[in-house]
Amino acid sequence: MNHCQNSFVPWRFYFVLSVFIPAATHAPAQDIEYAGEIIRTLSSHEYHGRGYVNDGLAVSAAYIVGEFRKHNLQPLFDGYMQHFTMPVNTFPGKVSVSINNRPLEPVSEFIVDPASKGLSGTFPVITIDKNELLQPKLINRKLRMASKKFLLINFRNASGMDEKDRDLALDIIRILKYDPGLKIAGVLELTDEKLSWNVSTVCATRPVVRINAELDTDEINHVKLEVENQFIDHYPVCNLAGLIRGKLIPDSFFIFAAHYDHLGQMGSETYFPGANDNASGVAVILNLADYFSCHIPDYSIILIAFTAEEAGLLGSKFFVENPPIDLKRIKFMINIDLAGNGEKGITIVNGSVFKEQYEKIRQINESCNCLPDIKSRGEACNSDHCYFYRAGVPDFFIYTMGGTQAYHDLNDDFNSLTLSRFTELVKVLIEFSDSF
Ligand SMILES: [Zn+2]
Structure with missing residues (x-):
């Protein structure tokens, strides 16, 4: 998935290569196939609904860390993992x-x-x-x-x-x-x-x-x-975070984040796939990791996959309370949750709070003709941007509109997603962060 190598291929040779192997060697940064692979993987049975039964969260974390490594992200924590524990009520059996x-x-x-x-x-x-x-x-x-x-x-x-x-x-x-x-x-x-x-x-x-x-x-x-339930007082969980060091102002940060946890299992037989919520958001940040690892920006980019969002934003709260960087050095944060659709565009929570930035993203969208609509909302503590916002970090929470109405049920699977504006969404995010 590292497309950077292509830039070292002499253009004539590149042309020849691209004629014979069109997609695989110079896929666009916003690779829809890559997104599909991530979402399909994370929402599959082997990941157990990315929760608290059968190590669903740990297996998912291992997969995402593997992708972080592929994109050569610099770890913000040992092995990218910020560990903590939380209480959780689980249903591992009948x-x-x-x-x-x-x-x-x-x-x-x-x-x-x-x-x-x-x-x-x-x-x-x-x-x-x-x-x-x-x-x-x-x-x-x-x-x-x-x-x-x-x-x-x-x-x-x-x-x-x-x-x-x-x-x-x-x-x-x-x-x-x-x-x-x-x-x-x-x-x-x-x-x-x-x-x-x-x-x-x-x-x-x-x-x-x-x-x-x-x-x-x-x-x-x-x-x-x-x-059968099992209440666990100290369940081990971890946030995952990696960095792409900026060329000019490396101690200034733009954050893209998405939670990777979902609901896990209700009993040994029933797992919640959580494709839209929020394997799709993880696919966005990994696509951004892929892009920015080849197109080094002036300031640093941090990519975070939060844990335990569904349990009450516990991962992002822990991150903000134990930040690996000075929160004041964050220029802006974008949290992405529910990115799997988009035929009706996106909604931005905090769009009416950070009006200038909202205007900017709207203009970017208009000039690329990317998304059919960008709606604006006021503040809402409904996803992982919340504790950053309360700590004074300017941020947006973006979710897509249209498509499936599946939510926290068994229908939120890979096949229910359209991903119809995924590429466009990633493009708008790249241009928006580049404009800072
Ligand atoms: Zn979510």
């Missing part, structure tokens, strides 16, 4: 749920709450309806009935509720799920919202399962579950 002997499909029909405790057995079910949640006496009665049983909260058709009532009901649901003082064995929440998974750094005192399946609530009388 995860199955049946209602009245009907097994539910993982993720499409049920998810275990990421904070859920494990439990195996068959339990009677007491149902409480969403309207009953607003009546304290009824709740207490149902809680008494549900002692050592499962409480099933029927929260379907909740969108029709008065907004205030709905918010109150959601607060009560939170208490029913997580209050350690309650005597119920577990909680099932019936919803008609699309199910999506997450990562939790805490473990609740009981099992909690969200269900979106065609079930007749009047008929539900028992649940059988086999859920």
Whole structure:
């Protein structure tokens, strides 16, 4: 993947070579094939959803470090790795749920709450309806009935509720799920919202399962579950960072970052591919590594693959709290998360905060006619730029629009991505950073 060698080939010879071996020897820096290879690899089964079961994160880190090496990045940490540990609730073993002997499909029909405790057995079910949640006496009665049983909260058709009532009901649901003082064995929440998974750094005192399946609530009388969890206090994780030293002002930095972690596994059978979120972002930074290792900029470029974004931006927070460089020397940072589509363009979080830079990237885009739209948003602490921004580092968070609606589910796989504007996105990023 190192295209730099081509620049040493005499042009006449180069011409001859390029006639016979067109793509392989002088692929463009924004090599879409390279991006595809990265995303396909990181979202494959062998990478276990880049999470906390089967060493998914460690295997992914090893792959990315290998790519950093190929591009001759200078390590910012020993072996590029900034190590730390974090607490995490994991589901390495059995995860199955049946209602009245009907097994539910993982993720499409049920998810275990990421904070859920494990439990195996068959339990009677007491149902409480969403309207009953607003009546304290009824709740207490149902809680008494549900002692050592499962409480099933029927929260379907909740969108029709008065907004205030709905918010109150959601607060009560939170208490029913997580209050350690309650005597119920577990909680099932019936919803008609699309199910999506997450990562939790805490473990609740009981099992909690969200269900979106065609079930007749009047008929539900028992649940059988086999859920094995393992709470790990100090799970080892690492950020990965490499540098391309600038020609003129090497102690001034432009950062490109993307988180490489995803959700991992919900049980031994079910892994979340996380192709768009965020193998695609890793593909962007590795393409940039490829480009800048051949086109050395005036100032230094830092490429970071963050860990544990999905667990609450833990990797980027740790980086900002333990920076290998003076944060004041960062000219600008771009965080990329969800880069796999783009037929509707991109959105820039902090675009309306850093107006001058937003105007600049917009103009670059207009002159290259690259992306159909660049939308601007205000600040939002919704990805790895957040702690940099809070520390005073000017930054953008860029995500692509259009294409798949898959998010934190099993459909976020390589085949669901269009990558239709990937090359254009990388081009805009290069020109933007070159303009500083
Ligand atoms: Zn993400």
